[in-house]
Amino acid sequence: MAIVEVNKLTKLYKGNVGIKNVSFDVNEGETFGFIGPNGAGKSTTIRTLFNFIYPTSGSAKIFGKDIVTESKEIRKHIGYLPSEVHYYENMKVEELLSYSMKFYKVNNTKRMIELAERLDLDLKRKIEDLSFGNRKKVGIVQALIHEPKLLIMDEPTGGLDPLMQNEFYEILAEEKAKGTTIFFSSHILSEVQQTCDRVAIIKDGEIVAVETIENLIKNSVKTVTLTLKEPENISLEIEGVLKEEVHGQRLSVLYQGNMKHLLNELNRVDFDDILIEEPSLEDVFLHYYEKDGGLES
Numbered sequence: 001m002a003i004v005e006v007n008k009l010t011k012l013y014k015g016n017v018g019i020k021n022v023s024f025d026v027n028e029g030e031t032f033g034f035i036g037p038n039g040a041g042k043s044t045t046i047r048t049l050f051n052f053i054y055p056t057s058g059s060a061k062i063f064g065k066d067i068v069t070e071s072k073e074i075r076k077h078i079g080y081l082p083s084e085v086h087y088y089e090n091m092k093v094e095e096l097l098s099y100s101m102k103f104y105k106v107n108n109t110k111r112m113i114e115l116a117e118r119l120d121l122d123l124k125r126k127i128e129d130l131s132f133g134n135r136k137k138v139g140i141v142q143a144l145i146h147e148p149k150l151l152i153m154d155e156p157t158g159g160l161d162p163l164m165q166n167e168f169y170e171i172l173a174e175e176k177a178k179g180t181t182i183f184f185s186s187h188i189l190s191e192v193q194q195t196c197d198r199v200a201i202i203k204d205g206e207i208v209a210v211e212t213i214e215n216l217i218k219n220s221v222k223t224v225t226l227t228l229k230e231p232e233n234i235s236l237e238i239e240g241v242l243k244e245e246v247h248g249q250r251l252s253v254l255y256q257g258n259m260k261h262l263l264n265e266l267n268r269v270d271f272d273d274i275l276i277e278e279p280s281l282e283d284v285f286l287h288y289y290e291k292d293g294g295l296e297s
């Protein structure tokens with residue numbers, strides 16, 4: 001069953017495209033990633049779903065209810081983390097979270113303390129004294145506190161250090177195990193690969209693809225940088241090399257394919273150092289459909 005149904009949603013800002021004809025469904029119990037570079041339209045989509053801004057055309061339903069006319073009812077069952085969290089600066093963290101609990105008519109103090117401990121968030125601190133990352137943590141606890149059926153999070157891990165990111169992924173996994181439907185945006189490919197069942201890729205306001213993570217991994221691209229003595233004399237002779245560039249002592253290769261094949265090929269190369277990284281999202285999009293199994297339109 002689809003919990004979120006988005007149908008040709010379009011938002012124009014005074015003629016500028018925010019999003020155009022965005023359509024996708026998020027199924028019950030699914031963890032769904034929404035990925036795209038800065039300015040792609042992730043926040044616009046999420047803010048429209050939450051009825052902070054009105055769609056220019058198209059429609060969407062959450063829990064089978066219309067996002068515009070039945071927003072109030074929908075919001076009761078959503079945990080929402082905006083991309084930037086604005087709070088009452090003078091409040092202490094625990095005051096703010098207690099206020100939230102009152103709003104949702106729940107008393108989950110134990111859950112608040114537990115989540116704060118896991119995220120290393122000091123409940124006694126004043127909001128105005130918190131860093132961007134700590135504000136994000138407040139937002140995460142706030143989104144989770146009333147045990148919503150659906151979580152909608154806009155770039156939840158921005159500002160969190162890697163340790164906290166992992167804790168956050170664990171919390172998400174526990175929510176998923178409970179049956180919570182999760183929808184979150186990100187511009188980090190590895191993050192959605194690690195946590196999601198499916199992902200929608202958005203670029204310039206339009207959905208480029210909706211993919212299972214399995215397909216995404218099959219088509220994934222890596223940047224491999226080798227440091228060696230004479231990089232201009234080396235060429236990797238395997239299928240899947242999309243681009244090779246030499247910068248000084250470094251040979252940079254964009255590779256799409258089986259990593260074992262690549263490692264076998266590298267065995268014959270006499271390199272001093274190697275770095276295997278995730279490419280930029282631009283490179284991912286540029287080369288995404290060069291192999292089979294691509295677009296599901």
Ligand SMILES: Nc1ncnc2c1ncn2[C@@H]1O[C@H](COP(=O)(O)OP(=O)(O)OP(=O)(O)O)[C@@H](O)[C@H]1O
Nearest residue numbers: 013016017018036037038039040041042043044045
């Ligand atoms: N209030 C606004 N007025 C005018 N244009 C806007 C407004 N908000 C967003 N836009 C434009 O809409 C497009 C989509 O922006 P949006 O913020 O949704 O992208 P995003 O994917 O969330 O990016 P980011 O990760 O940078 O937040 C961009 O071109 C942006 O400039």
